[in-house]
Amino acid sequence: MTERMRVALGQFNEMTHERLTFAKQIGVSGVQMNTPLLPDEDGYWKYEDLKRIKDRCDSYGLRLEALENTPSRFYNKAMLGLPGRDEQIENYQKTLRNMGKAGIPMLGYNWMPNGVWRTPHKKGRAGVTVTSFDSAEIDSAPLVAGVRTLDILEGRTISHDEMWENYRYFTQAVLPVAEEAGVKMAIHPDDPPVPELGGVAHLFYSFENYKKAMEEVAPSPNHGIEFCMGCFSEMINNDVIGAIRYFGERGKIFYVHMRDVQGCVPSFQECFLGEGNFDPVMAIKALKETNFDGFIIDDHVPKMIDDTDWNHRGHAHATAYILALVDAVYKLC
Ligand SMILES: [Mn+2]
Structure with a gap:
């Protein structure tokens, strides 16, 4: 029998007492960190620093499920x-070895040299603030995320x-x-999933290209997908359920x-689970x-009324919704 799927709290970058306690109070079994704030002046993460966050997480009775995203400058070349990519790759290998030694099993990564692009925020249900992308606004509006031009190019x-x-x-x-280090690498889709941004070609904007990456270009038992349903x-x-079935x-x-x-590219805005393009019950069932x-x-979440900078209310809503769906699907399906 396979292990049951788990729910974690994530998308924070410091292992604070507050965040770990919040995770325990919501009732998740583990945490993920996104671009953890660790000393990185040498271009890689050191064993001692990784072990420290792993131990801290363990001490709260939480499983450190994954680190997601090294700083982009670890591998932008x-x-x-x-030129300089070979040195970056050697350092990236050090990070992987150190993670394995520290007992951290997963590294999420992406292939977006110029980042996630968003045009100005929009309003969602009852006035929540949500992120949005509209290709018609790219040239006229300030980007709220992403880098328009890479000087390095x-x-x-x-x-x-x-x-x-x-x-x-x-x-x-x-x-x-x-593989040697016992660490899995999981690739996040390009966001927004369009073929090119700012003169930089994208790869991970389609189901077909994911197939090509997993089956032809970079097959490995330790390589898989950071499946961002969003x-x-x-x-x-956007056949989310079909993609879950194929890759699952x-x-x-x-x-x-x-x-x-x-909506979908060229124009979409984020929303609460249950009011978007796919059926969240069917996604968990798949x-x-x-x-x-x-x-x-969860991921990025709508910013609710009186929410914090990190969107505690939005994260609590989404995480509890997911926990209940998982429970319901195991009991009923
Ligand atoms: Mn995502």
Whole structure:
């Protein structure tokens, strides 16, 4: 029998008493950290620092499920195929080895050299603030996330062929080390999932390209998908449930971001679970039916009335919604 899927709290960068207590009070079994604030002046994470956060998490009775995203400058030259990438790759290998030694089993990563792009926020249900993307606004509106122009490229653009080659070069160097170290690597979709932004080609904007990455370019038992339901929902032809079934049946869903949007590229806005493009009950049911045994976190969440900078209210709502869905699906399906 496979292990039951779990729910974790995540998307914070410091292992504070407040955040760990909040996770315990909500009732999750573990946590994920996004771009943890660790000393990184040498371009990689050190064993002692990783062990410290792992031990702290353990001391609260929580499972440290994953670290998600190193700083982009750990591997930006690798993504863009620039001189200096081999040194970055050596350092990335050190991070993987140190994570394995510290007992941290998963590294989420992305292949977005210029970040997540969002146009100005919109209002959702009863006035909550949600993030949004509208390609018609890219040129006129200030971007609220992402980098419009990468100085490091000095005006060059990057084609799809170059990007695939850079990706192949990177994964061929790091995945064998991940396997040795006992660490899994999980790739997040491009957000927004469009073929190109700011002259930089995207890879992870379609179901087909995920298939190509997992089955042809970078196959490894330690390589899988950080399945962001929100991003798969943002894609054109956004068959979220179909993608869960396809990759789930092949054991390629390593962990899940559960959020949703209304609309898809070229224009969408985020929303509460249950009012977006996919049915959250059917999504959890599909995970269970494909024997998913990893963890789920929410992701970015709507900012509710009187919410904090980190959106505690939004995270509590989404996480409790997911916990209840998982319980219901195990009892009823
Ligand atoms: Mn996500």
